[in-house]
Each structure stands twice: as structure tokens, then as C-alpha cells.
Amino acid sequence: MRVLLVEDDPLLGSGVRAGLEQAGVTADWTQDGEEAEAALSAMTYDAVVLDLGLPRMDGLSLLRRLRSRHDPVPVLVLTARGAVSDRVTGLDAGADDYLAKPFDLAELQARLRALLRRSRGIATPVIRCGRIELDPAARAATLDGKPVDLLPREFATLEALLLNTGRVLSKAQIEDRLYGWGDEIESNAIEVYVHHLRRKLYPDLIRTVRGVGYFVPKDPT
Numbered sequence: 001m002r003v004l005l006v007e008d009d010p011l012l013g014s015g016v017r018a019g020l021e022q023a024g025v026t027a028d029w030t031q032d033g034e035e036a037e038a039a040l041s042a043m044t045y046d047a048v049v050l051d052l053g054l055p056r057m058d059g060l061s062l063l064r065r066l067r068s069r070h071d072p073v074p075v076l077v078l079t080a081r082g083a084v085s086d087r088v089t090g091l092d093a094g095a096d097d098y099l100a101k102p103f104d105l106a107e108l109q110a111r112l113r114a115l116l117r118r119s120r121g122i123a124t125p126v127i128r129c130g131r132i133e134l135d136p137a138a139r140a141a142t143l144d145g146k147p148v149d150l151l152p153r154e155f156a157t158l159e160a161l162l163l164n165t166g167r168v169l170s171k172a173q174i175e176d177r178l179y180g181w182g183d184e185i186e187s188n189a190i191e192v193y194v195h196h197l198r199r200k201l202y203p204d205l206i207r208t209v210r211g212v213g214y215f216v217p218k219d220p221t
């Protein structure tokens with residue numbers, strides 16, 4: 001999962017970013033509304049965590065702009081505690097959820113997972129696909145009910161493919177889910193993760209479309 005965090009408070013921003021990364025979420029962090037809008041037009045994010053009071057463009061204006069150009073990206077708004085009008089205005093402007101500051105990082109992580117599920121039309125927290133089960137909250141995977149040890153980026157690669165079964169993802173699209181701004185991407189990294197996943201799970205799960213990318217069939221054997 002790749003998230004854009006828009007928060008101008010340096011302490012809160014760096015804390016939230018670190019917490020998200022710890023939970024296996026790739027988080028890009030910007031402290032101003034205009035930069036956030038530029039990032040959102042350049043990259044597809046799985047979700048946005050949006051503070052309202054921001055320099056250069058406030059959070060509500062940014063949210064309204066996103067929705068007026070029909071950008072469906074799930075948005076979780078950070079509001080001041082007790083500010084009911086902020087929550088109402090935020091939801092009416094197209095936010096999908098909100099959290100009042102100060103909040104618990106575990107709750108933010110859980111709400112983001114729920115947003116991601118809803119945006120993909122997945123009703124259950126555990127992703128099931130053929131013989132595989134993936135629990136994004138526990139970062140745990142099983143094959144035929146037996147736990148499989150996956151490294152964080154192997155897990156994220158598999159998660160991206162399972163959230164898009166039947167759709168081919170290019171290497172660049174998978175990289176976008178795994179790496180944030182300033183992360184170094186080794187060439188062939190995705191090939192290596194796919195190779196490891198095939199070995200740890202089973203070879204036929206992830207199919208290659210030569211020159212295009214990878215996919216997991218909707219009903220894998």
C-alpha cells in the first residue's frame with residue numbers, strides 16, 4: 001500500500017510516517033497543499049491522510065479539487081478533537097473517513113486498511129485467493145493453511161497482485177506500491193521478489209506476461 005501523508009506539523013508528520021512504514025505501508029510525506037496536489041497528479045496512491053490546516057493550499061480545498069476532477073482516491077482527514085464542523089465539512093467535501101488528533105497509530109493503520117478494502121470492494125479483512133490467504137493487519141501469509149515466511153517487500157508485492165487479481169501489473173506499477181520518494185530501487189528487484197514468491201508459494205500462482213508485467217489469475221489453481 002502506498003499512501004500520501006499531507007501534514008505540516010513536523011513532529012506529527014515524521015511520527016505518522018515512521019508508524020506507517022513500520023506497518024509495511026510505503027508513505028510519501030509532504031507538508032504543503034500545493035505539493036500534495038502535484039504529487040497526486042503524478043502518482044496513483046492507495047489512500048491520502050490529509051491534515052486540514054496546511055500552508056499554500058488548505059486540506060479542504062485540495063480535497064474539493066480532487067473530487068471535482070473525479071479522483072476516487074480514498075481520503076482520511078485529520079481533524080482537531082471536538083471540531084464536529086470540521087468532520088462534517090470534510091465528509092461532505094468527499095472525505096471517506098476522519099480521525100481526531102491526537103490519535104493512536106494503530107487506529108490510523110486499521111482505518112487505512114479498511115479504506116483500502118472498501119475501495120477494492122473487499123468485505124473481509126483477510127484476502128483469500130485459491131490456496132493463499134493474506135492478512136494485511138498481521139502481515140501474515142498462509143499457503144494451504146500453513147504459515148509462509150515472507151519478507152516485507154515480498155509481502156507487499158503479493159498484496160498488490162492479490163488486490164488486483166486478473167489484472168496485469170507492470171513492474172513500474174508494483175514498484176510504485178513498494179517504494180516511496182527517495183527510496184533506492186535496485187534494478188530487477190521486482191523479478192527477484194516474484195522469483196522468491198514462486199519458490200515460497202508455488203510456481204504457477206504468479207503469471208508473467210512478457211514485456212508487460214505480472215498477474216495472479218482470478219481463480220488460481
Ligand code: CA
Pocket residue numbers: 007008009051052053054
Ligand atoms: Ca496543520
